[in-house]
Each structure stands twice: as structure tokens, then as C-alpha cells.
């Protein structure tokens with residue numbers, strides 16, 4: 124098995140090693156081991172992915188999906204409130220990655236079943252320390268169980284955390300954190316597709332979306348306009364997007380095919396590019412998902428700010 128190294132991590136996070144070493148400890152990267160599949164394993168992975176694409180029937184943003192989200196997070200809510208054990212905040216879809224096959228720097232790798240959970244922690248610490256330290260408030264839209272916020276609170280405990288979602292079971296989990304995690308949490312019911320303009324984002328805030336805009340089937344235009352009006356200090360997306368697949372590899376071709384078949388949001392980058400062209404925002408960092416799951420790359424990083432320069 125290979126070990127994750129600082130030079131490799133700095134390449135996939137587009138961050139220099141010196142800066143990275145200040146943020147991520149040796150112990151954290153030592154915990155990640157992986158190997159590349161051999162010829163026969165790779166053939167079997169490709170067959171498995173193709174079969175999954177052919178058999179998959181999920182339609183993103185279909186009406187029936189809201190109940191699925193509600194029921195899923197309700198299961199987490201019951202277990203978490205009963206036991207107070209934070210392991211019940213880990214969404215089941217991570218825990219269910221039994222195949223142990225993931226993507227790293229665009230290539231299939233074999234690791235242990237917790238690879239994705241461990242490397243997400245590294246990614247989260249990296250963006251928290253690099254982009255969130257000076258903010259007073261963190262808002263996560265489409266926050267699910269709030270596991271990102273709970274982990275961010277460990278890294279940045281002086282912030283106020285707002286978790287927003289369109290299902291009540293998620294909002295209930297976030298509000299339960301006031302008793303179980305800290306008084307600095309608040310859950311809010313919010314539909315990204317129809318943003319409540321009355322809901323104000325406080326001054327000096329960072330907005331996070333992580334695998335949330337993907338769920339809107341492209342209906343994100345109003346939300347981007349809402350954010351621009353609210354003028355947060357920074358917006359950080361961790362989202363899949365077809366734009367980042369380079370299509371010269373079988374991994375990327377399969378990823379984009381799966382993305383399109385399910386109907387995940389495909390227009391985030393074009394909308395942000397349009398707003399940048401209109402001088403409303405500045406995209407300050409954007410790069411391809413450093414890692415991914417068997418089927419796709421869901422962790423592209425896109426970071427933008429309001430353009431404060433007045434148009435001439």
C-alpha cells in the first residue's frame with residue numbers, strides 16, 4: 124500500500140507544501156493508504172461501474188426525493204439524539220461504500236472503506252484554515268446531518284454555525300446540537316430552489332455548499348442571485364460539475380456519464396462565469412476534485428467573492 128504524501132497532497136489541493144504542513148499534520152496524512160488496481164481489478168471495476176450506470180434509476184431533484192431525504196436524515200436524527208454518538212451524523216452513503224474503490228487525482232484506487240470519510244476530513248481542515256478563520260459566521264446550505272459543521276466547530280470553535288436544509292429532520296438535528304455539541308448552532312428550514320429573500324446572511328460570513336447544489340437538477344440561478352444580494356465575505360462550493368472532467372481518461376468519461384444520467388446540476392460553473400463576466404463576483408480559486416467515489420468526482424472546489432469594485 125502507498126501512503127499519502129505531502130508532495131502528492133499539495134499537488135491535488137493546489138497548495139504549496141509549506142502552507143499545507145502548517146494545516147495538515149503528518150498523523151492525519153499517515154492514516155490514508157491506498158494502491159492502484161492491477162489490470163484484472165481495473166477491468167472488473169470498469170464492468171461494475173458500467174453496470175451501475177446502466178441499472179441506476181435515481182432522478183435528481185424529482186419530487187419523490189424530498190421524502191427520501193427526510194426519512195434518511197430522520198433515521199440519523201433518532202439515533203443521534205438517543206445516543207449522542209457523532210458516528211450517527213456520518214451520512215449512510217459514505218458508510219455504504221463497501222466496494223473500497225475510490226478515485227484519487229482522477230485515477231481509480233483501492234483503499235479501506237473509510238477512505239472517503241478520512242480524506243474529506245483533510246479537505247475540510249484545509250479549506251477551514253485557509254478560507255474561514257477570519258469569518259464570524261458559517262452558513263451551510265443543504266447541510267444534511269450537519270457533520271461538516273460539527274467538524275468545522277472542532278477546527279474553528281469561535282464561529283456561529285447555521286445549518287440550512289429543505290427537510291425538517293435535518294434542521295432538527297442541527298438544533299439538537301445546541302444541547303449536544305455547543306450553543307453556537309442554529310438550524311433553519313430553507314429551500315435552495317426558492318430562496319427566502321427575507322432570510323438575511325449576517326455580516327462577515329462564509330457560505331458553504333457541499334454536495335447540495337448538485338441536488339437541484341440545475342435550478343440554482345435564483346440561489347446564486349440571492350447569495351450575490353446577501354454579500355457574504357466568501358462562498359465556497361464543494362460540488363460535482365461536468366466542467367472539470369478532462370475526458371481523456373476512462374475514469375472521467377464514466378464520471379461524466381453517471382453525472383448526466385442522474386441529472387446532477389451541470390450549470391454551476393457557467394452561471395458563476397457569467398456573473399464574473401458581469402463583474403458581480405470574482406472566482407478566486409477553482410480546481411478539479413482531488414478525490415472521488417467509485418462513480419464520480421463530487422469534491423471540485425470553487426471559491427468566489429463579491430466584486431466590490433464599482434462598474435465604470
Ligand SMILES: C[S@@+](CC[C@H](N)C(=O)[O-])C[C@H]1O[C@@H](n2cnc3c(N)ncnc32)[C@H](O)[C@@H]1O
Nearest residue numbers: 192265266267288289314315316333334335338
Ligand atoms: C448529498 S446531501 C449533502 C449533505 C451535506 N452537505 C454533506 O456534505 O454531507 C444533499 C443535501 O441537500 C439537501 N437538499 C436537496 N435539495 C434541497 C433544496 N431544494 N433546498 C435545500 N436543501 C436541499 C438534502 O436534504 C441533503 O441534505
